[in-house]
Amino acid sequence: MSKKKPLSQGQLRRMRANQTKRLKRADTDKDSPDIQDHLLTPEQAGVVISRFGQHADIETQDGSITRCNIRRNITSLVTGDKVIVRLATEVQASSNIGGIVEAVHPRKSSLTRPDLYDGVKIIAANIDQILIVSSVLPSFTTQIIDRYLVACEDTDIAPVIVLNKVDLLNDENRPEIEQALARYQAIGYQVYQVSSHTGEGINELISLLNNKVSIFAGQSGVGKSSLINALMPEAELIVGDVSDNSGLGQHTTTTAKLLHFASGGDLIDSPGVREFALWHLPAQRVGWCFIEFREFLGTCKFRDCKHGDDPGCAIQQALKDGKITQDRFSNYQRIIASLDEQRHARHFRAAEE
Structure with missing residues (x-):
């Protein structure tokens, strides 16, 4: 009889983590038993405002919010879900x-x-649009915007590009930033320029948010919380200052929560969108998520074309013809190059633990 192969450190870690989860779930179930049916009112519609372990805050149609248990047969529940509650x-x-x-x-x-x-984890549901917030400070970069755009296209949620802190534009940085934004507008993306400090562009943004469920995405320090405060002062979100030394901000949001704009529309404020890792996407999917690439995909000379130095590459030809910009193509190459690095780092870390 052959010996069993000893468990790896990663397998042991996952076993211990799963056991801890089961014990916590058992403790939660014991502390919060289901309410008996005869003490419950008839079913009504609700929306998940926030999720806390085995509980969720549910808003019903009268505007009241109630913390509720979750039936054990519900395997996934996130902020923004439409539910039936008693x-x-x-x-x-x-x-x-x-x-x-x-x-x-x-x-x-x-x-x-x-x-x-x-693996892939759902962090919010029923979103109409993602506002990709960039800013003049920290330094404006299209690399980050394109990573967010890939994530938006992959989830089929409409992206909107928002440049914050436009009051910091000057003769030195303005030409490069405005040229970059014009490139996005040329391929069909909506672009808004705003300042949470001066109020410039805020009214236009309010109109965009009306009657929609939106989520803000962007690196720390771009002013997401300040922008949300300008749009809904009653939210009283904590604003993280930008470090003078690093130019980077501090993350301030810890739990996903659905908030209401007074003028109409909802906002899901979530820590899960601080940055989007893309290592789970195959290279072909990343290419498809660059929307101006789509008409050329599948027309290369070779089916396994990597869109690098491959002969007969339709993407490279479109680049030469000016149908794809160099900036976007360079960002695509950077994302593709990072995929293997991210996957390797993930597997290495999992094996170590």
Whole structure:
């Protein structure tokens, strides 16, 4: 009889993590038992405002928010989900639980991010648009914008590019930034220029957000929280200052939460969109997510064309013909080059743990 192969450190770590999760779930179930049916009101519609472990804050149609248990057969529930809920006739004093989420409606969109251990993880649902926030300070870069655009195209959620801190534009940085924004507009993307400090462009942004569920994405320091405060002062989000030494900001959001604009529309504020890793995407999918590449994909001389120095490459020819800009093509190459590095780092880290 052959010996069993010893478990790797990564397998042992995952076993311990799963056991800990089961124990926590058991403790939660014991502390917050399901409310008996005869104490529940009839079913009604609701939306997930925020998720906390085995509980969720649910807003019902009258505008009230109630913390609810989640039925055990519901395997996935995130901020923005439309649900069916039954409220209790009285809140459980010991746990502050006032209802049960019975079911989840199908999602019209899902915002996901790759997770080191859990694969692709859903972080928010039913989003209409993602506002990609960049700024003059920290230094403006199209590399980050293009990474976000790939993530948006992959999830089929409409992207909008927002340049914040336009009050910091000057004769030195203005030409390069405006040329870059014009390139995005030329291929069909919406671009807004705003300043949360002076209020420039805020009214136009309010109109864009009206009657839609939006999410803001961008690196730390670009002014997402300041922008949200300008759009909904009642939200009172914490604003992280930009470090004078590094030019980088501090992350301030810790839990995904759905907020309402007074003028109409909703915002999901989530820490899960600080940055989008793309290592889970195959190279072919990344190419498709560059929208101006699409008409040329599949027309290269060789089916396995890498769009580098390959002979008969339709993408390279489109670049020479001016149908694809050098900046966008260079960012595409950088993303492709980073995929293997990110996957290698992920597997190495998992093996070490």
